[in-house]
Amino acid sequence: MIIAQLSDPHVTVRQSEFHDLYLTIDKLQRAIDRVNAMEPRPKFAVITGDLVNEGGADEYDALSAVLATLEIPAYLGIGNHDCRETFRQKFADHAYVPKTDYIQYCWEEEGLRHVMLDTNVKGQAWGRLCEERLAWLDKTLSEKPTMPTLIFMHHPPFLTGIKPMDEMGLKDADKFGEVISRHKQVLRIFCGHLHRTISSNFYGVHAEICASTSHKVMLNLTGSERLGTVDEPADILLHLWTKDHSLVSHVCFTEEAQILWELEGYPE
Ligand SMILES: [Fe+2]
């Protein structure tokens, strides 16, 4: 089974300054076209937040229109740029979206459990998992202690070295770590928010950030406050769940690449 993780599409409406700069609708479409054309095709997609740029109803309508072209199911999570209530209203037809409270839910496929968390704090760029959200996570993980589990969330729980982004990271990450360390079935933590592919280790669990389908954050490891965006190629992650129950993650650029050389006569 292959899981396609997309993140931070930041969809906004056309003819806006933001869209003119980043072409977010077109770039999400490119990522979706890439996923639709894949062989073998991923079983489902997960989008780890910052679905839209300003949380507007018109932006969610634009997002819905693009997502309608995705030929596999999509599980959506929210980020700091989203509006929980507008998202809930616009995606009420997605059966997994909770009718009240936080956008947290879980689902199972092929012996693998997936948990979506909601790190959104209204009006803030940083994120938090409050007591209520952590209690839900603890209870949910306690229900199936032996089923391998992936966690999806917007704000990464680890520091990346990109200072201005770390300053808008997950607050009180240790409280989340305490819950994770009680549940040994957690295999990976997959995040977004940083607009770069970055991996680390958090309380003994491999944690990885999926970049944006749109723009990348400038790589600045100097510790300064300098922050910008760059036009590096966009990518998504493909998580391959193998028959022997190992999970392998691949970076996949959304633009097609030219084949430069290929071994001839190799059987399919
Ligand atoms: Fe983002």
Ligand SMILES: [Fe+2]
């Ligand atoms: Fe974000």
